[in-house]
Amino acid sequence: DGGITQSPKYLFRKEGQNVTLSCEQNLNHDAMYWYRQDPGQGLRLIYYSQIVNDFQKGDIAEGYSVSREKKESFPLTVTSAQKNPTAFYLCASRAGGLGETQYFGPGTRLLVL
Amino acid sequence: ILNVEQSPQSLHVQEGDSTNFTCSFPSSNFYALHWYRWETAKSPEALFVMTLNGDEKKKGRISATLNTKEGYSYLYIKGSQPEDSATYLCALGGSYRGSTLGRLYFGRGTQLTVWP
Numbered sequence: 001d002g003g004i005t006q007s008p009k010y011l012f013r014k015e016g017q018n019v020t021l022s023c024e025q026n027l028n029h030d031a032m033y034w035y036r037q038d039p040g041q042g043l044r045l046i047y048y049s050q051i052v053n054d055f056q057k058g059d060i061a062e063g064y065s066v067s068r069e070k071k072e073s074f075p076l077t078v079t080s081a082q083k084n085p086t087a088f089y090l091c092a093s094r095a096g097g098l099g100e101t102q103y104f105g106p107g108t109r110l111l112v113l
Numbered sequence: 114i115l116n117v118e119q120s121p122q123s124l125h126v127q128e129g130d131s132t133n134f135t136c137s138f139p140s141s142n143f144y145a146l147h148w149y150r151w152e153t154a155k156s157p158e159a160l161f162v163m164t165l166n167g168d169e170k171k172k173g174r175i176s177a178t179l180n181t182k183e184g185y186s187y188l189y190i191k192g193s194q195p196e197d198s199a200t201y202l203c204a205l206g207g208s209y210r211g212s213t214l215g216r217l218y219f220g221r222g223t224q225l226t227v228w229p
Binding site: 035041042048050056058099100102105106107 | 157
């Protein structure tokens with residue numbers, strides 16, 4: 001089945017540790033996105049990528065890093081510089097075209113120990 | 114950052130009631146307006162994408178309209194059912210370097226609860 005997979009479903013981070021959230025899509029979509037959701041807040045964009053080997057910062061990129069070495073993969077690293085990483089993280093992808101919708105993965109919940 | 118406003122923030126209705134929500138956005142440089150439904154413990158699911166002023170879309174009991182000149186979109190649910198309970202998000206599609214693959218600017222959503 002075509003879709004977006006995110007792993008793991010739950011992730012625990014120790015203080016000072018970097019962790020990487022996986023996002024893979026087999027929809028052959030060009031663009032991929034990472035969002036963060038906190039209780040009572042909407043979706044906030046962390047990073048996005050429209051093409052392999054290129055990505056742009058979103059609204060809250062500080063403390064995060066990404067790579068886009070393959071079209072189907074867009075991993076997000078939460079670095080130790082991110083002081084408040086506890087949140088729900090959603091990955092999404094989109095094909096080209098003005099009327100194309102965005103498809104979301106199931107999400108990863110990150111908790112700090 | 115483009116400001117996308119949704120109202121109301123939350124809504125409680127009885128089963129069978131019809132309801133509507135509003136999404137407001139800057140009318141300049143409009144590209145596309147997206148509506149999503151986000152049920153608890155699931156991923157956001159696309160409802161509609163609208164690109165032209167006056168667009169109207171319908172999916173079962175849910176419909177949406179778009180006015181790009183005044184910068185708003187309405188989402189209507191006719192005869193609400195408990196399974197319609199969800200957060201409804203709207204998002205403004207942007208362009209980047211001439212590409213239509215730019216980011217989406219999301220509103221905070223309207224949380225709908227339908228009581229049986």
